[in-house]
Amino acid sequence: MARIITQTFEDTEGKEAGLAVIARACLVLGIGSVFVCIVLVILRAEFFWLAYGAVSMVFCAVCYLIFSALSEIIVLLKRLCGIPCSSAVSGTKTGTIYLCSQCGSMAWADSIKCEGCGEEFNSGDDQDTD
Numbered sequence: 001m002a003r004i005i006t007q008t009f010e011d012t013e014g015k016e017a018g019l020a021v022i023a024r025a026c027l028v029l030g031i032g033s034v035f036v037c038i039v040l041v042i043l044r045a046e047f048f049w050l051a052y053g054a055v056s057m058v059f060c061a062v063c064y065l066i067f068s069a070l071s072e073i074i075v076l077l078k079r080l081c082g083i084p085c086s087s088a089v090s091g092t093k094t095g096t097i098y099l100c101s102q103c104g105s106m107a108w109a110d111s112i113k114c115e116g117c118g119e120e121f122n123s124g125d126d127q128d129t130d
Contacts, residue, residue, distance in 0.1 A: 002119035003121060
């Protein structure tokens, strides 16, 4: 019989996550502007639009890097100063997930049977934690 294995992880976001959203929006805007400029080059036969698309992509990629770095710096400074911060530093998110001990696929905490391998779980009293 398989067991449900409990693992923990944490996922918190603060207002600094807004900068990350702006960063991704800038990146999407840059990619979209490249496609629009390619269409304009085809329709108008002016290579100015191709250069404009390349410059806008570079500008938006730089904005993406700047806004991402700013949001990370704000989180790190808050942690350094001891200010309560609900955002997680990159790569440090934690929480709880449940895995099958036989095949390693994810399961619900109250699952009776693994959907991955079909193995039945023991009662919830003897769950392992890692």
